[in-house]
Amino acid sequence: MIRRLYVHNFRCLENFELLLREPSALLIGKNGSGKTTVSLALELLQKIARGTNHVRELIKPSDFTRQHTDVPVRFEIEIEIKSDIYEYVVAFELPEGSKELRVLDEKLVVNGKPVYTRQLAEVHLAGMGRQPEGGFRIDWHLVALTVVQEQTERDPLYIFKQRLARVLILRPVPSLITGDSEGETAWPNDKVTDLGAWLSDLLGYAPGAYVAMEKYLRQVMPDLLDIKNERVGRDAKSIRVQFSRDQGILSLPFSVLSDGEKCYLICATAIAANEGYGPQICFWDEPDNYLAMDEVGDFILALRKAFEAGGQFIATSHNPEAVRRFSDENTFFLSRKSHLEPTIVRRLEDLNIKGDLIGALLRGDVEP
Amino acid sequence: MSVNKDRPHVFLIPEDDANRQIANGFRLEFGNRQFHVEPVAGGWREVLLRFSSDHVNEMSRYPERLMILLLDFDRKFERRDEAKGHIPDQLMDRVFVLGVWNEPEDFKHANLGSLETIGRRLARDCRDNTKEVWRHEFLGHNAEELARLCGRMRAIQ
Numbered sequence A: 001m002i003r004r005l006y007v008h009n010f011r012c013l014e015n016f017e018l019l020l021r022e023p024s025a026l027l028i029g030k031n032g033s034g035k036t037t038v039s040l041a042l043e044l045l046q047k048i049a050r051g052t053n054h055v056r057e058l059i060k061p062s063d064f065t066r067q068h069t070d071v072p073v074r075f076e077i078e079i080e081i082k083s084d085i086y087e088y089v090v091a092f093e094l095p096e097g098s099k100e101l102r103v104l105d106e107k108l109v110v111n112g113k114p115v116y117t118r119q120l121a122e123v124h125l126a127g128m129g130r131q132p133e134g135g136f137r138i139d140w141h142l143v144a145l146t147v148v149q150e151q152t153e154r155d156p157l158y159i160f161k162q163r164l165a166r167v168l169i170l171r172p173v174p175s176l177i178t179g180d181s182e183g184e185t186a187w188p189n190d191k192v193t194d195l196g197a198w199l200s201d202l203l204g205y206a207p208g209a210y211v212a213m214e215k216y217l218r219q220v221m222p223d224l225l226d227i228k229n230e231r232v233g234r235d236a237k238s239i240r241v242q243f244s245r246d247q248g249i250l251s252l253p254f255s256v257l258s259d260g261e262k263c264y265l266i267c268a269t270a271i272a273a274n275e276g277y278g279p280q281i282c283f284w285d286e287p288d289n290y291l292a293m294d295e296v297g298d299f300i301l302a303l304r305k306a307f308e309a310g311g312q313f314i315a316t317s318h319n320p321e322a323v324r325r326f327s328d329e330n331t332f333f334l335s336r337k338s339h340l341e342p343t344i345v346r347r348l349e350d351l352n353i354k355g356d357l358i359g360a361l362l363r364g365d366v367e368p
Numbered sequence B: 001m002s003v004n005k006d007r008p009h010v011f012l013i014p015e016d017d018a019n020r021q022i023a024n025g026f027r028l029e030f031g032n033r034q035f036h037v038e039p040v041a042g043g044w045r046e047v048l049l050r051f052s053s054d055h056v057n058e059m060s061r062y063p064e065r066l067m068i069l070l071l072d073f074d075r076k077f078e079r080r081d082e083a084k085g086h087i088p089d090q091l092m093d094r095v096f097v098l099g100v101w102n103e104p105e106d107f108k109h110a111n112l113g114s115l116e117t118i119g120r121r122l123a124r125d126c127r128d129n130t131k132e133v134w135r136h137e138f139l140g141h142n143a144e145e146l147a148r149l150c151g152r153m154r155a156i157q
Helices: A035-049 A156-165 A195-205 A209-220 A259-276 A293-306 A320-324 A357-363 B017-030 B044-061 B078-084 B089-094 B104-109 B115-128 B140-156
Strands: A002-008 A016-019 A024-029 A073-081 A084-093 A102-110 A113-119 A122-125 A134-137 A168-170 A180-182 A224-231 A236-245 A248-253 A281-285 A312-316 A331-335 A344-347 B009-014 B035-037 B065-070 B095-098
Touching (some): A024 A035, A024 A320, A035 A073, A035 A084, A035 A156, A035 A168, A035 A281, A168 A259, A180 A195, A195 A209, A195 A224, A209 A259, A259 A281, A259 A293, A293 A312, A293 A320, A320 A357, B009 B017, B009 B044, B009 B140, B017 B065, B017 B104, B044 B089, B065 B140, B095 B140, B104 B115, B115 B140
Parallel strands (some): A024 A312, A024 A331, B009 B035, B009 B065, B065 B095
Antiparallel strands (some): A073 A084, A084 A102, A102 A113, A113 A122, A180 A236, A224 A236, A236 A248, A331 A344
């Protein structure tokens, strides 16, 4: 699980530190307070782990806070994996007169011991196990994390990259999700338009994960019979959902499901992925979107419960029912005094709110 | 709330935000959609008013529904009797009055974890038929109601 995320000089995040000690967390705050920007910072790190290593594909000069291009943009993340603490740091700078950012410094540290460190073009490998200490030079515009070679699947570099690459950042747009797919992916995109490919990869890798999926879906759609990801061409598949009742069986293409029902399937796949691939970190931006009022609470609690054993579930929300399903120690209030000032984050338990939280939020009485 | 009303299910009305957080932990540990937490009532009298106005008729319609009224006792033994006075005789066996002896904020100094954690531990006690947290001095007065409730909760799990 993520223990710490630090971001500096990236959009509205200046000297921003999110300290997490729970397997689930909720970010709340007014529009424009920086909740989604936190997910964008995490997404940048996820993209690096997924292999995007050219700086221009990760960050642009317009991402600097209020054009403060003379100050580096810095990202730091600490992830706990099986009691080991992995700390990854990367900072970008914009050289004077240049239109493209480059890497200023970078490092991966495990339990306080460096795996590698980097200053501009110089990468220093600390040497681990049989691997000797060494170094190499790298293009300033490339991130080293994906360039440094791991030796085995037990290599801390491999373990960290896998965990970070598998971070789910979800902002589903159900109307764009058809259920049709070509190929497979363990790394769904944020809009989850590749749900079918995600499902293919997951059930190919861990067929038993279907049980977790079905278990959840039967709770929210009691007449569900099964989910099929049928082959409809040489490399093409299409999801069909079958329902059964006394009257018979109804088979529907995924595309005709309601937006909320599509979200059930995304939720079920995320829960199954956490079982199938192993513990995952899931950041879901407004998971209550598209859901019926009476489903929000259970939807949130199902995700919280599913990710609590080794994984992590982080959500943003404006929905009162979603907010109610978290507590003071795992709810973070983000705020900004104006567009010219940075995001401030406070754990709810530090704000000493009296009375009903939802009422205080509705009145705008919650202040950092 | 999306419980299957034809099967045994539990509703809970929390008095305030602290009780809501205890209920959150209880529901998380219970891990079952047959447990629904209502919005905060805003006072113990309001819990009873909400119960009378919104739930008495509904409970008659849905015989599988159990109701937990989670309120603060404010160090008053008579609070339970007062609450019971709002429960129609025919619903008495399905309604449970539980709460902290004074108020949940007292737990902050009891070294039992956050309110949500306490809720989780209470649910585990209920599930495993133990009294690790329920026997705490702030909760011991619930023993009788608890004995009635936990057996029925285990049947739902």
